[in-house]
Amino acid sequence: MLTRIDHVGIACHDLEEKIAFYEGTFGLIVASREVNEQQGVKEAMLHVADGPAGASYVQLLEPLHPDTPVGKFLAKRGEGVHHIGYGVEDVVAALESIGGKGVRLLDERPRHGSMGASIAFLHPKDVGGVLTELVQARPRQH
Ligand code: CMX
């Protein structure tokens, strides 16, 4: 069902500062920058590598407000790994299958994610403390 690690989501206070760190330290390149009001974040995807099942990224996340998922996480735990995003071929089918196993779905239906992807989250309490995102990438443009 899972085709790759699409991205690792990292919560931070200052997006521009962390982008500069990842560029300067690891030589990563920003693939996209977006504000996602629905998710309450300003975020950037930094390209790590291409694999047979698609690309993988680091997603840097700065909250738009304190009362958002990433804002609350930062207040409680400070900066660090916030979630893992796995690639799936079909996010609707994956949600149905995973929900059927008793894992709570934070999104019953996919939402809009970075770079045109369809995304959905699973409750961290049902995944051993790991906030888990399913990512169906936008079909590649030719
Ligand atoms: N990883 C692991 N555990 C987490 C967590 C995370 N990222 N965020 C919250 N939790 C834990 C908390 O520590 C808390 O546990 P305790 O009760 O043991 O203290 C519990 O979950 C409840 O946390 P909360 O602070 O009360 O927060 P809420 O229940 O209001 O929300 C969650 C938690 C996961 C439901 C919410 O953050 C959510 O819906 N997240 C999905 C959306 C999201 O994160 N969007 C931003 C990223 C967008 C993108 O990737 O593009």
Ligand code: CO
């Ligand atoms: Co993400």
